[in-house]
Amino acid sequence: MDNNRLSHALLFIGKEGSGALPLALAFSTYVVTQSEKQKPVATTAGLFGDEPVAAPSSHGAELAEQYIHPDIHYSYPVIPRKSGDKPVSTDYINEWREFIKQYPYGNVYDWLQFIGAENKQGNITAAECADIIRKLNLKSFESEYKILVLWMPEYLGNEGNKLLKLIEEPPANTLFILVAENESLVLPTIVSRCQTVRIPPVEIKDVAEALVQRSRLSEDQAMQIAGVCEGNYREALQLIQHAEEDWQSLLREWLNSMLKTGPVAQVKWVDIISQQGREKQKQFLRYFTHLLEQSIRLRTMGEDNLPLTGAEKDFSMRLNKLCDVSQQQAITQELDKAAYYIERNANAKMLFMALTIKLYHIIANKSAIEVN
Numbered sequence: 001m002d003n004n005r006l007s008h009a010l011l012f013i014g015k016e017g018s019g020a021l022p023l024a025l026a027f028s029t030y031v032v033t034q035s036e037k038q039k040p041v042a043t044t045a046g047l048f049g050d051e052p053v054a055a056p057s058s059h060g061a062e063l064a065e066q067y068i069h070p071d072i073h074y075s076y077p078v079i080p081r082k083s084g085d086k087p088v089s090t091d092y093i094n095e096w097r098e099f100i101k102q103y104p105y106g107n108v109y110d111w112l113q114f115i116g117a118e119n120k121q122g123n124i125t126a127a128e129c130a131d132i133i134r135k136l137n138l139k140s141f142e143s144e145y146k147i148l149v150l151w152m153p154e155y156l157g158n159e160g161n162k163l164l165k166l167i168e169e170p171p172a173n174t175l176f177i178l179v180a181e182n183e184s185l186v187l188p189t190i191v192s193r194c195q196t197v198r199i200p201p202v203e204i205k206d207v208a209e210a211l212v213q214r215s216r217l218s219e220d221q222a223m224q225i226a227g228v229c230e231g232n233y234r235e236a237l238q239l240i241q242h243a244e245e246d247w248q249s250l251l252r253e254w255l256n257s258m259l260k261t262g263p264v265a266q267v268k269w270v271d272i273i274s275q276q277g278r279e280k281q282k283q284f285l286r287y288f289t290h291l292l293e294q295s296i297r298l299r300t301m302g303e304d305n306l307p308l309t310g311a312e313k314d315f316s317m318r319l320n321k322l323c324d325v326s327q328q329q330a331i332t333q334e335l336d337k338a339a340y341y342i343e344r345n346a347n348a349k350m351l352f353m354a355l356t357i358k359l360y361h362i363i364a365n366k367s368a369i370e371v372n
Helices: 020-037 057-065 089-102 108-114 126-136 158-168 204-215 219-229 233-242 247-261 263-274 278-301 310-322 325-343 348-364
Strands: 009-013 043-046 049-052 072-075 146-151 174-180 195-198
Touching (some): 020 057, 020 174, 072 089, 072 126, 089 108, 089 126, 126 146, 126 158, 219 233, 219 278, 219 310, 247 278, 247 310, 247 348, 278 310
16 A cells, blocks of 8 residues: 555455454555545635645544445345345444444354344345445545455355456456455455455464453463464453363363372262353363463473463473373364364263263373372
8 A cells, every 4th residue: 555556456364363354444444544645635715815624534534443434335244134135234334333343353153143143144145246336336435445345255155256347347446355264265256356465363472462451361361361262362352251260270180080089080070060061161172172282382392482371381291291292182182072072062971971081091001190
């Protein structure tokens, strides 16, 4: 933009929680603000000569930041309000503005629940494509640019081909910003017409810093959550509700019940974990997986290159004494399977007892070292 080399069609690709949508929104604000700054300041005839009218740039930025700028249009998956409807994005514009203010890192599931979709499938319809074509052929109001921010082009079916000519030969000063999570689900004919911008996951240390500053977590809690979510800031925000959980103590008790205290302690531990909700059970398993992954990295990269708290680093080192890499990989596979079955309403007591026995046999093949 600063060097006048802006492609007319950008495809931002970033996994859930990476911030691709907030970046697209911020960039659209930047484009209209910069283009308004380049306009000559208007004047009006005054009593003692022409008087300048206030420069419009700050006004445009204000409108863009409230998502009401007349030259920035938004498109996203929607549902029919009633049977037979042909919904378009503008039908939900008030909900959209509220959603991106409250949940800028939200995913499409969050959005569809926000508009009460329940089990309905969202879609970007043929009627929406026609509306996009109509809007982008209008003259711009305030900015030099007309901009379309199209979120989740994965939800464009074959009707997305209606946009190909517009994307390939747009009206002057028209900018497309498409924001996707999965490039393979976007129509190849659209991908080929866009300049791709890949958005990396947020750095773990940046997620932790944000959780400390914005969510008032302790540094240890923030690092624990940031490590588990691996750069997915949306998931980090979801996990905050369980930030007070002491997963490490629960894991220590589990391993000790397998390797030292025996079946009675195992049954007692299984009773405790089975009383937790499914989300807590899944997070616990993910935390164990996170520590195993860090243990493997600790072997290969050294402790100075890992974003671990002191307690987590110590625990990861103990796991390395307990298991070799092949055992850690086998445990990780069992944990992934268990999380899969939890999502499908498996009986928690049976699942965790079976998992306890499996992990015992994996670990006991090497040694039985108390974890403390």
